[in-house]
Amino acid sequence: MKRIESPEPQDQEMSFLDHLEELRWHIIRSLLAVVIAAGGAFLAKGFIFDFLLFGPSKGDFWSYHMLCKISQLVGIDGGFCAEELPFTIQSRTMGGQFSAHVWTSITAGFIIAFPYVIYEVWKFVSPAMHSKERKHAKGFIIISSILFFMGVLFGYYVVTPLSINFLGKYQVSEIVLNEFDLSSYISLVRASVLATGLIFELPILIYFLTKVGVVTPDFLKTYRKYALIVVLIISAIITPPDIVSQIIVAVPVLILYEVSIIISKIIYKKESSEKN
Template sequence: MAKKLPQPEQEMSFLDHLEELRWHLIRSTLAVVILGTLAFIFKEFIFDVLILGPKNKAEFPTYQMLCKGARLLGFEGSFCEAEFPFRIQSRTMAGQFSAHIWTSITAGFILAFPYVIYEFWKFVSPGLHSNERKSARGFIVVASLLFFMGVLFGYYVVTPLSINFLGNYQVSEQVFNDFDLSSYISLVRASVLASGIIFELPIIIYFLTKIGLVTPEFLRKYRKFALVIVLIVSAVITPPDIASQVIVAVPVIVLYEISIFISRAVIRNQNKKRRKSHGEPHR
């Protein structure tokens, strides 16, 4: 009996790709909704511990560390004050419920990020060669790790610096700070998500190098321009004081230098494969 030869995989049409993308998006959305529902249930922990945690100067670790640092330098900074001179209020009927919903969705996205990346990888990987898929097996782990590192950096560094500056800032002693709940949550959300995305820079550079849009020489040549962009981004996601901007800019600059190293490694591997395919001797 004759053996059947394996049939070559047929190329998917444009509509098939759209259908495949639709199901990846549906599964990713379901993961966000499920974990967002879980966050919705644990309302007290999400709000009292996480969201409102950076408002509590007496217990939040960032303020304690900065206060100790200020005292070692011989002065009492605003980080050592007992509490912030402002209140958080909700001035609309549906304000607290809307904040609960959108905060739960944000928490669901953060928690589901590894699965979202996994679905993205499943959609992209069929278009890669087998050796490329093997070399990028750690993509999900590395991308998730960088994202969570960025989220923690945004929560423990960017958020308290922003709250401390803006919460203590007054144009006049006759004007009191009473912040709306949605404004406070949007600051926390923007700080956390922006930092998480910024920390994905090495992954972005990796793929840009793979498709030939970026080279190590290009990154080194425009390092000065990148530094200016980093400072601009730092100014956008932090309060307008130099110390906060420098604190945020330092890890981003480190990530940029790591991205140059990653880009150089990608180019080196591509050159090795090219020489090997042409039978050239290894240098």
């Protein structure tokens, strides 16, 4: 005999307070994952600071070698070939180094725990989706995480070295020495890494905005020229004020925008066919 499958149970209607309670637990679990990852990062102080965080402050950093070769190939003197960067990093407050250790560990914890944070976000929004869409949870988490980590790596290996190389060498006068405070240096690295990590989530954002009908492929195409201006403004904010650095950052973001248009077109056609 053919087995008759019972229909899926319908989700019960949740009140506003129930949604808040559900959201609270998703946030708590996400924060717990970040705290656990931050604890591991706190114990790995030597690797986090000496190897990762202070890597771009050294002239032998991998990115400077690559930028040096590229600048020589195109015949541009970008100042990337110096063996040592002309600045020092110092801490001028009693709790400066401990505070930097704690906040850096929290930032690293968020980056490490990002896949789980995305998983909790998906768990919160998935009840509002169809059963077929819920099956794509694994793919959503993997793609979101890959995009975020690609952005983090781009921020660390491209945006951060460009910023440090420019600002570390910039002088209004030879009398003024560049002696940067530890918190200022860490803030620059943190902002560069997190900003690009989140910017690389643009295709995921466009996916959801298309799903809920906020944007369409035609809308994205129509406002492409305005998006270009926005991208250049963002590039100018997170990079040094030179055109080469801004172009280096703007190109991958514009590529992501074009990819977002393709994603929006696919989702829009699928949503339209299901309605018809």
